[in-house]
Amino acid sequence: MTIREMSDAFEVTPRTLRFYEAKELLFPIRKGQKRLFTRRDRARLKLILRGKRFGFRLEEIRQLLELYHMGDQQLTQLSRTHRIGLERLADMERQRDDLNRTIADLKEQLAWGERMIATLSARQTDDSDARDPDVS
Secondary structure, X not given: OEHHHHHHHHOOOXXXXXXXXXXXXXXXXXEOOEEEOOHHHHHHHHHHHHHHHOOOOHHHHHHHHHHHHOOOOOHHHXXXXXXXXXXXXXXXXXXXXXXXXXXXXXXXXXXXXXXXXXXXXXXXXHXXXXXXXXXX
C-alpha cells in the first residue's frame, strides 16, 4: 500500500505514518520517494492504533512489537501486553471512579444552586409584593 492508501484505510494522516516510521514502529519499503507498506506494517499499525486507544505509550507499544520474534510463540509478548493492559485498566477504572465522584459532587452543587436561586427569587418576589400597594 502507498502512504495515501494506508492513511485512508486506517483513517490517519500521512504525517502520523511518517512519525510512526521515525519512531521505528513501522518499516515501509522505500522506492525512491515512495513508501510502500507491507502486510506486516498494516498489522503493526492496527496494533499501534489499538494500543493508543487503550492508553499505551508509544514506547511501550514499540517494545511490545519487538517481542514478536522472541521464538517463544509470542508468550513473552502476550504476557507483557496482558500485564500492561491490566495496569492500564486499573488506571482507567480509577479515573472513571474519580470522574463519577466529581460528577456527583457537581450535581449536588447544582442542586444547591437551584435551591438558592429559587429561595432568593421567592424572597425578591415577596419583597416586591410587600412594597407594591396595588397587590392585595
